[in-house]
Structures are given as structure tokens and as C-alpha cells.
Amino acid sequence: MLNKIVLTGAAGKLGGLLRAPLAALCRELVTTDLAPGLANLLPNETYVAADLSQLDQVMGVMEGADMVVHFGAIGDEAPWDAILQSNIVGAYTVWEAAYRQGVRRVVYASSIHAVGMHPKTDFIDTTARHRPDTYYGLSKCFAEDLASLYWDKRGIESVCMRIYSCEESVNNARALGTWLSHPDLIRLVTAAITTPTTGFSIVWGVSANDRVPVDNARASFLGYRPQDNAEVHAPRVLAQAAAMDPQNPEDMCHGGPFAVVPLGESGVAMIKARSVKA
Structure with a gap:
């Protein structure tokens, strides 16, 4: 059991899912976000409000930590200045504070959007070159x-998890390949923490989907073995899905809607607006 784990982005959807599983892996869990507080703190959990763009605040949170699980960032396309402060400067402060405080490993919520402009017909592995689809995806390239x-020059281990579509269920045809179930997210983060050594590693955050468009073989040493499969949802999803356009980057690129959203504009808002019109 680890002595102390720090979780950033604890007030977010995915960060919230991880609080209890992480608390079970350590004696002390310190959670942080911009929110003034969190409800229902666990017995070994302490919450500290912190701005990840401020190194002095992050330094205090990291003191005495063994590992950091870094989910704190803007989780959508946004204007450049917002991405710069939250996702890029915030990544620097996390790794720099980890180095200064002697943290062993950073487990990072990267994204498919770091390589979102690769065609889905290319079955890519974890060595595929960066090909971001947005400023958001570019920030993930920077953090990776x-x-x-920081591994090569300062010996800080990391596991960069390129998370796809992490939702409770499967609601569209793209997700038949890209879905990461909530239980598999927990399995992935747990594997990234408990694996004895990782160096600098990249792993795809996907479930065991029949239609998965990426290859995780090079990350098998992490011991991540997903158990859920989106295919059980295929009859329902495909019966409702519109035909895809082979000339549309949204349908043909790994980044999906983010492959066509204008730079600086919210991809999530675009998806929601389409849902309302439908």
C-alpha cells in the first residue's frame, strides 16, 4: 500500500469516479480541484482547493506524495489562452512539483485527441506520431x-492514458470502438499505479471492444486487462445510427467530432447542439 496519492481534478466526472478506488490503494488520499470543497470525504481523504497553474499551490499539495493521478484540466476544446493556463502550464506545474517533492510517478489523463487526425482505418499502436485535432489535443501532446x-532527464515515471469515450454506456456508433467503461477506467488507473515499473509509458484508454481501432500490445506490461465490450450495445446503437460519410473527417478520423470543430470552440457544445436538433 502506498503512503500518499494525490488526485487532481477530483471535482470532475472522472476524477469523482476515482476517489474511492484510489483511497483503497493508499493510507492518505489528497484530492484537489478549483472547487471550494468536496462532499462526502472518505475517512483517509483530505481535500485542498488549488489552482494548477500556480506552482506554489501545487507544491504544497504534492508534499510527501508517492504518486500523482493527474485529471485536472479543461476537458474540451477551448480558446487558446484557457488551454494554455489550465492544460499546458498546469501540466508543467504538476511534473515540476512532482520532481521537486520526490514523487515517483505521474499517472496522466491524456486523450485520443493527441492523435485525433489519424484515420480510423489506420490501426495505430502507442508509437503513432502526434497528430492533434484541437488546441485541447495539442495540450495532451505537450504533456506527453x-x-x-521528465523521465529521461529527471527520472519521474509516467503512464499517459489516452482516454477515448469514457461514459456509463454506449450511445453512438463511434463508441462501439472507442468506449471505455467506468469499471475499465478504474482497472486502467489501478494498473498504472500498481505496476512495479513503468518508465515513460503510453496506453490506450479503451475497453475490450470487438471494434477497437487501436493496438495496446506495447502496453501489455502494465497488466491492464479490460473486461467490458461495447459490442453488447451494437444492435441497439446501429439500429438508430445514421449512415457515415467516408468523406467526412468526423466519421473517418480517430478524433470524431473534434476533427471538425473549429479551433478554440467547444466540441462538447457542438455535440449537445446536434442532439437538441435531432
Whole structure:
């Protein structure tokens, strides 16, 4: 059991899912976000409000930590200045504070959007070159390269989890390949923490879907073995799905809707607006 784990982004949807599983892996869990507080703190959990763009605040949160699970960031496309402060400067402060405080490993919520402009017909592995689809995806490229640099020059281990579509269920045809179930997210993060050594690693955050468009073989040493499969939802989803357009990057690229959203504009808002019109 680890002595202390820090979880950033604890007030977010995915961060909230991880609080209890992480608390079971350590004696002390420190959670942080911009929110003034969290409800229903666990017996070994302490919450500290912190701005990840401020190194001095992050330094205090990291003191005495063994590992950091970094989910704190804007989780959508946004204007450049917002992405710069939250996702890029915030990544730097996390890795720099981890180095200064002697943290062993950073487990990072990266994204498919770091490689979102690759065609889905390319069955890519974890060595595929960066090909971001948005400023948001570009920030994930930066953080992955930062993780690589801090491993090579400062010995901080990292596991960069390129998360796809992490939802409770499967609601569209794209997700038949890209779905990451909530239980599999917990399995993935747990594997990233409990694996004895990782160096600098990249792993796809997907479930065991029949239609998965990426290859996780190079990350098998992490011991992540997903158990859920989106195919059980295929009859319902495909019966409702519109035909895909082979000339449309949204249908043909790994990044899906983010492959066509204008730079700086919310991809999530675009998806919601379409749902309302439908």
C-alpha cells in the first residue's frame, strides 16, 4: 500500500469516479480541484482547493506524495489562452512539483485527441506520431512530451492514458470502438499505479471492444486487462445510427467530432447542439 496519492481534478466526472478506488490503494488520499470543497470525504481523504497553474499551490499539495493521478484540466476544446493556463502550464506545474517533492510517478489523463487526425482505418499502436485535432489535443501532446522529458532527464515515471469515450454506456456508433467503461477506467488507473515499473509509458484508454481501432500490445506490461465490450450495445446503437460519410473527417478520423470543430470552440457544445436538433 502506498503512503500518499494525490488526485487532481477530483471535482470532475472522472476524477469523482476515482476517489474511492484510489483511497483503497493508499493510507492518505489528497484530492484537489478549483472547487471550494468536496462532499462526502472518505475517512483517509483530505481535500485542498488549488489552482494548477500556480506552482506554489501545487507544491504544497504534492508534499510527501508517492504518486500523482493527474485529471485536472479543461476537458474540451477551448480558446487558446484557457488551454494554455489550465492544460499546458498546469501540466508543467504538476511534473515540476512532482520532481521537486520526490514523487515517483505521474499517472496522466491524456486523450485520443493527441492523435485525433489519424484515420480510423489506420490501426495505430502507442508509437503513432502526434497528430492533434484541437488546441485541447495539442495540450495532451505537450504533456506527453513533458512526461517523456521528465523521465529521461529527471527520472519521474509516467503512464499517459489516452482516454477515448469514457461514459456509463454506449450511445453512438463511434463508441462501439472507442468506449471505455467506468469499471475499465478504474482497472486502467489501478494498473498504472500498481505496476512495479513503468518508465515513460503510453496506453490506450479503451475497453475490450470487438471494434477497437487501436493496438495496446506495447502496453501489455502494465497488466491492464479490460473486461467490458461495447459490442453488447451494437444492435441497439446501429439500429438508430445514421449512415457515415467516408468523406467526412468526423466519421473517418480517430478524433470524431473534434476533427471538425473549429479551433478554440467547444466540441462538447457542438455535440449537445446536434442532439437538441435531432
